[in-house]
Amino acid sequence: MPTYPQSIAAQLAALVTEVHRGTAPEAAGLRDLIDSACEHVPGAQYVGITMADHADGITTVAASHRYPALLDEIQQRYQEGPCVSAAWEHATICIRDLETDHRWPRYRHEVLSQSPIRSVMAFELFADGPTMGALNFYAERPHAFDQESVELGLVFATHISLAWAVVRRQEQFRSALASRDLIGQAKGMIMERYRVDAVHAFELLKRLSQISNSKVVDVAQALIAAEFPPPAHHR
Structure with a gap:
């Protein structure tokens, strides 16, 4: 497990606490968390949170750039992709090079033609009945994510899961x-x-x-x- 700077841990804890106390707007609190993830996870250029629901389909909860939302729209169109798989299969999904990864052919074709994204890393965030969530990292170069990226991504996924649980409890x-x-x-x-x-x-x-x-x-x-x-x- 990498030893990430203590300041990151403190920042994550503070952001989750702000969401819990209601001192930061919920959407803004989640946005702060994904901005922090984008800054500190090696190789990440863009970060987004995807929600997948059997009734409402696939939506973007928060994103650091337009590309995460675009890729979610593609997943919604074809009902396939790494973020959907991470959410529904309770798994961590990593695409090292979209040019050579053929697991989701329609998604792959659209992403390659509409964006510069070549690396994707997706983590399950939560499972709440018919609704699932995933935290996703994107990069324009292939093989952008290494083992440290995966381990730090898991750290952020854990903290964002906690923040999400707080938000859901407040809504309920x-x-x-x-x-x-x-x-x-x-x-x-x-x-x-x-x-x-x-x-x-x-x-x-x-x-x-x-x-x-x-x-x-x-x-x-x-x-x-x-x-x-x-x-x-x-x-």
Whole structure:
């Protein structure tokens, strides 16, 4: 394992802590992490985070340059490529020279014709149900990544995985708060209109949820929208 400078470890820890405390915007926090990875991993010129989802396809979460996003678009088009394989196969993928690597032929052809990228290194970041993520390093020259690159890439993948977990927890917490507020508002409407207590109001929401085969929060949102429709826009 290479001994990377203590300042890198301190910087990574500080960036993850900023994301955790909410003192840095989430997207900016991830961008800072990938910029640091691009600076410190030997051979790396560009870095990106790819998200792969069975329903929503392949997207770029953060990138240091337009090339990572371009290569993700190619992977989305053909549903193949090293970043997708790293995400779905829980693996570390390394393309030493795209000119001679034929594992993903359609992806290879498009990348060679549309970009100068010749080396790719991809690490699995997270697996969250149907959604997977990968941290990807790119270089324009072949054989850009050595063993030290791989080992440092793994270090950054670990830290970014931690930051990503924090971001996801924050999103889930905010979503839970929003859902609770909607349900509370709908319960209040039912209690006032039908003169029932909070327990019975929630039971009514649950019954409506079962009858309509919808989530309780969706039923609550529909009730609120029916009671307080948005104002019509006049031309």
